[in-house]
Amino acid sequence: MRIEITRDAAVYRAATEKFLSRDFLRHTVIATGIANHVDGVQAADATSRFLSVHAADDTVVGVAMRAGGREVYLGELPAESLRPVAEAFAAVAPGNTGVEGxxxxxxxxxxxxSALRGVGHRELFRTRLFRLGELRFPADVTGAPRRAVDRDVALCVRWSEAMLTESGLPPPHPGPSIIRKRVEAGRWWLWEVGGHPVSLVAHQVPAGGWARIGPVYTPPGERGHGYASALTAHVSRILRRRGLDVCLFTDLANPTANRIYRAIGYEPVHDFANFVFEERGAVSR
Structure with missing residues (x-):
């Protein structure tokens, strides 16, 4: 077993695409992370590292990444490789603050x-990956969808920041320049009532025949009216009509989100956990 690490997302995609194609749904985050780096949507970052595990015959048997200054993200990996993968990341990214997989x-x-770096760890949150089955539209939702445009960027930035603050997700968060690029690419949508935006749904760059919905946000004062459900269903239908399969993640601590996505046809696939690393004895907030 051999581990390779590169900063070059294009080289990494060429080396791992056959492996990823076995289950692009399982690897939706890694596949879109690669695509964002290659296409320039995510600015090149000196901290980004793309890792592959190779068998004796050089076949890729596992993948993981640390992209855009975020924590390590694990793809499919042989169980016996988890310690060597941790050692490899500890050598090139000792400031890494967490892991998800x-x-x-x-x-x-x-x-x-924790054993390698002498730090503690605690689970921060769990998510569930869903795939779209038979799409169902919620009935009697007031309003209509429209694609976000340039004049909406400031609103999209505010709502994105509000969502991340509410969720407690660790930084870094997408900045205005990244959100602007994604709006310009036509991947962000708004639900409007009387010309007033009340909900936001976006999707990530398609990769491997899959498009992942997210972020999804409705301001607190507008919740409970079905806006996010209706807009998610609308965007999902558009993606499916483009020949794409569709998936999304939900926060397992949010029963409302898990219920509404099931109601419009999303089916659970995998559960993921995020762990944060911290100095031993640190007080959790």
């Missing part, structure tokens, strides 16, 4: 990292 893998990596 399938629950058992993320927990094992966190334990290895």
């Amino acid at each position: 399938l629950v058992a893998d993320a927990e094992a990596f966190a334990e290895h990292w």
